[in-house]
Amino acid sequence: MNLTTAELAKYMDHTMLKPEATEAMIDQTIKEAIDYNTASVCVNPYWVKKVSQGLAGTTVNPCAVIGFPLGANATAIKVAETNQVIDDGAKEVDMVINIGELKAGHDDVVEADIKAVADAVHAKGALLKVIIENCLLTDDEKIRACQLTVKGGADYVKTSTGFSKWGAKVEDVKLMRKTVGPDFKIKAAGGIHSLAEAKAMIAAGANRLGVSASVQILEEAKAAE
Ligand SMILES: O=C[C@H](O)COP(=O)(O)O
Numbered sequence: 075m076n077l078t079t080a081e082l083a084k085y086m087d088h089t090m091l092k093p094e095a096t097e098a099m100i101d102q103t104i105k106e107a108i109d110y111n112t113a114s115v116c117v118n119p120y121w122v123k124k125v126s127q128g129l130a131g132t133t134v135n136p137c138a139v140i141g142f143p144l145g146a147n148a149t150a151i152k153v154a155e156t157n158q159v160i161d162d163g164a165k166e167v168d169m170v171i172n173i174g175e176l177k178a179g180h181d182d183v184v185e186a187d188i189k190a191v192a193d194a195v196h197a198k199g200a201l202l203k204v205i206i207e208n209c210l211l212t213d214d215e216k217i218r219a220c221q222l223t224v225k226g227g228a229d230y231v232k233t234s235t236g237f238s239k240w241g242a243k244v245e246d247v248k249l250m251r252k253t254v255g256p257d258f259k260i261k262a263a264g265g266i267h268s269l270a271e272a273k274a275m276i277a278a279g280a281n282r283l284g285v286s287a288s289v290q291i292l293e294e295a296k297a298a299e
Pocket residue numbers: 089091234235236237241263264265266284285286287
């Protein structure tokens with residue numbers, strides 16, 4: 075796959091989700107995202123307003139995670155959090171599904187949770203990525219989670235939070251691509267730390283990468299150009 079460094083950067087949600095992130099670390103993340111022109115800067119809700127101000131006038135989107143990282147909040151809380159982050163400037167929202175309800179076979183609950191957030195996101199012109207946390211799921215559950223994400227009206231299905239047992243795996247991205255078809259978007263996130271890993275995720279079908287090691291990967295890409 076022949077991507078320029080600039081093209082690869084536009085796959086990347088430059089991510090700073092560490093609970094111990096300071097304002098200085100957020101500032102650094104914003105600067106790096108602008109320098110490399112990534113797709114977005116992905117942060118916890120508290121930092122979205124600052125990120126949105128820092129990215130004003132650029133083509134880098136502010137992105138916020140909600141219901142993160144466990145997904146076990148009430149739907150009303152996820153919707154309220156969604157409205158708050160968008161009012162604070164988020165153009166993209168990454169939510170975690172209700173994993174326990176998926177495993178219990180309560181697909182209607184999982185779909186309604188996704189749909190409520192999707193409606194809130196789309197009412198304000200943003201886009202929604204749905205995190206299914208593959209490392210906790212069987213293949214059957216991964217397939218159902220992808221189908222419910224599509225039915226719930228989201229824009230992307232996303233592999234992982236990066237805060238559970240492990241992150242994105244190539245075989246999971248392939249399974250997700252097979253499940254959602256060629257057009258629905260997929261984000262691979264968690265544990266992608268090298269150019270080879272980033273390229274493998276894209277080759278497997280990822281349209282977006284959630285990465286904290288963006289600079290390292292993009293410098294590797296630049297050196298290889
Ligand atoms: O989507 C976000 C992930 O938490 C990023 O994980 P990472 O730090 O392994 O790149």
